Amino acid sequence: FVVPSSSSSSSIAAAAKIATTSLDASKCGNYDYDVIIIGCGVGGHGAALHSRSQELSTAIFSGNDVGGTCVNRGCVPSKALLAASGRVREMRATEHLGEFGIKVEGEVTYDREGVARHAKQLANRVKGNLEGSLVALGVDIIEGRGILVGGGAGAGEVHEVKDATSGKVYTAKDIILAPGSIPFVPPGVTVDEKTVYTSDGALELQSVPQWVAIIGSGYIGLEFSDVYTALGSEVTFIEALPNIMPTFDREIAKQAERLLIRDRPIDYRTGVFASEVTPGIPGVKPVTIKMIDAKTKEHVETLEVDAAMVATGRVPNTANMGLESAGIETSRGFVAVDPQMRVMTKHGDEGVVIPNLYCIGDANGKMMLAHAASAQGISAIENICGRSHTVNHDAIPAACFTHPEIAMVGPTEEQAIERAAKEGWTLGKSQGSFRANSKALAELEGNGMAKVLYNKESGKVVAVHIIGIHAADLIQECANAVAAGTTVQELSMMVHTHPTLCEVLDEAFKGAVGMSAH
Ligand SMILES: Cc1cc2nc3c(=O)[nH]c(=O)nc-3n(C[C@H](O)[C@H](O)[C@H](O)COP(=O)(O)OP(=O)(O)OC[C@H]3O[C@@H](n4cnc5c(N)ncnc54)[C@H](O)[C@@H]3O)c2cc1C
Ligand SMILES: NC(=O)c1ccc[n+]([C@@H]2O[C@H](COP(=O)([O-])OP(=O)(O)OC[C@H]3O[C@@H](n4cnc5c(N)ncnc54)[C@H](O)[C@@H]3O)[C@@H](O)[C@H]2O)c1
Secondary structure: OOOOOHHHHHHHHHHHHHHHHHHHHOOOOOOOEEEEEEOOOHHHHHHHHHHHHOOOOEEEEOOOOOOHHHHHHOHHHHHHHHHHHHHHHHHHOHHHHHHOOOOOOOOOOOOHHHHHHHHHHHHHHHHHHHHHHHHHOOOEEEOOOEEEEOOOOOOOOOOEEEEOOOOOEEEEEEEEEOOOEEEOOOOOEOOOOOOEEOHHHHOOOOOOOOEEEEEOOOHHHHHHHHHHHHHOOEEEEEEOOOOOOOOOOHHHHHHHHHHHHHOOOEEEEEOEEEEEEEOOEOOOEOEEEEEEEOOOOOEEEEEEEOEEEEOOOEEEOOOOOOOOOOOOOOEOOEOOEOOOOEEEOOOOOOOOEEEEEEEOHHHHOOOOOHHHHHHHHHHHHHHHOOOOOOOOHHHOOEEEOOOOEEEEEOOOHHHHHHHHHHHOOOEEEEEEEOOOOHHHHHOOOOOOEEEEEEEOOOOEEEEEEEEEOOHHHHHHHHHHHHHHOOEHHHHHOOOOOOOOOOHHHHHHHHHHOOOOOO
């Protein structure tokens, strides 16, 4: 998603004048708006901007939380913490710096409050830009929470949204639900957001604990282990599944274990649930974590640590927004949608489409990523405009912003093997390495690999997994290839700039067709 910076707000304002004037020609007929969006995170924002570009009159319920998770409690502040802590790690790595011929005299220190302030200020700035872009484009921001009214089983369409604060009811031809998600806290875990916290509390960096247990080794756990160890903490991961980083491609997870865990003050337990977590009092009483075996449920260990971070996934934020009264049955809070993002009354074959109601972003559970939410928002508006559109989720890249980064598009190798067997095609695999890449070596960052998985019959790229410096930027070329159906034959003949990290991919593409990279 793109938020125009405040420096360009005058041009936005100019554009907004034109856009606002065109509201008179709005197609909303008997309704207050063409489109009402509930939830002003990146999903709702993406939908609102595209809605206005299609000259639809648009209102968005923000629930007093413009920017939502990504901007206020997610992508944006976490990347600020990763950037600051990454600098600390780099400047403290005296041996590594010595290889460049750089000497850091004296101790490298940081000011915890200063680092926290950087994250907070960035979030506020992006939030301001995001709000500014909505206002400038003529989107009406309604500050309250939006609650669906009417509809009901068999009633078909839903056109009314009530402002929970004022009680005022607004009507729209089409409605988009974009309420996002909140942290999942497993039963038995007590969160005080001080000594036992979710990402919401962790992002405030109220302390840098000496020893922190991170429950869950997914994206959030991994990114925070990078932040904490860079700032001087020791980390213990507690992971319920048999492998650490279980959602990642196995080969990449093994490399990540070497690069992001083994060389750092991190240990881990796998196959255990944190079944009971009790907050502590800093300097007085430790946080206690009881662990049970994930299979036998027998107690295996109790840890006493300075702090615990709960990074055990997220759940949809769909309670108390009138879904039941509109006849919508959720599954664990997730709203079922069809490929056009239209809400289904329930999951499974019995669900029927509610034709003018859409649900985008984390709340539909398709892919919990900011850019996926925004893409789904744009797609919903396309469908509202009568141009049938579906999002290709296989072509949406993802990245974990550790040092080095991990990035991927498409299924893991394990999933691709299953898919190939089921669909009757042959899986090809080719690798590139950072070890022999001039740019990576100039940076003294020769660790990592890229692997390209492709369909041997068609040559089309199925998935790419990268671990290495700037993997998050490198993956885009691969995502575009998956989206466009580009073949490894075509990619192997495309010219990559020298010397760049992209040549790691060039090596993998050429390897797939039996050519060697220079
Ligand atoms: C720590 C962390 C780091 C992350 N980092 C990344 C990253 O680097 N890259 C990435 O792609 N993704 C990242 N994510 C995930 C990303 O933040 C989410 O996928 C994204 O925010 C989902 O957008 P959304 O619009 O669906 O929901 P949200 O951003 O959650 O926004 C929903 C909004 O709707 C509001 N709302 C809910 N109900 C109502 C109502 N009834 N009326 C009015 N408003 C309502 C909520 O308060 C919220 O403001 C991260 C998440 C976390 C927690
Ligand atoms: N860079 C990014 O794109 C980024 C960054 C952060 C978050 N996110 C998004 O936010 C979402 C949530 O991230 P997350 O890391 O919390 O979830 P996740 O689903 O990625 O990982 C949660 C982990 O916790 C484990 N777990 C669950 N309950 C447990 C228990 N009781 N004890 C021990 N382990 C337990 C699970 O097995 C899993 O490995 C993700 O879906 C991700 O897409 C994205």
